[in-house]
Amino acid sequence: MRISARTQYALRAVTELAAAPPGPVPAEKIAVAQQIPRRFLDNILLQLRKAGIVHSLRGPDGGYWLARPASEITLADVIDLVEGRPEYQGDYPGVAQPLADVWSALREHETKLLTEVTFAQIVSSRFSA
Structure with missing residues (x-):
């Protein structure tokens, strides 16, 4: 799986x-805390807000906060929002056909892991592979 800089941010x-x-x-x-260019971050936060992952408040006491508990937001929620769902890679002819099954299984494992890991687990260091 390839994760873009935008998704990492x-x-x-x-x-x-x-x-x-x-x-x-x-x-x-x-x-500052995450060493993310501010202009880039503003666009990301707007995308997260439009998707309902974060809320925002303008003004001197404003900022961003999670729209729901961290235990209800998975890595897949953010990755799918920014990256989108991967497209089917196509057919493999002849003896290479089993490769399609391998890639399918790999995508299933990725999806399972990313939908199980929440941000609450990440910040509490309760995640272990």
Whole structure:
């Protein structure tokens, strides 16, 4: 699985929000803590807000926070939002046909893992492969 820099940033931003105390977290604080370019982060946070993963509040006391508990947001929620679902890779002719089954099994394992791991597990270090 190839994960873009944009997706890595989105995962890091959501992790930062999951670890934060209750209340809005300024985008600048997220950007500094996770070393994410601010302009890039603003676009990511907008995408996460439109998808209902985060809420936002404008103003001097504003910022971002998770729209639901970190225990209900999975890595797959963020990855699917930013990357989209991978497309079917096509058929393999002749003796190469079993390769299609291998790739299918690999996608199933990836999906299973990513839909089971929540941001609550990530921030509490309760994840182990």
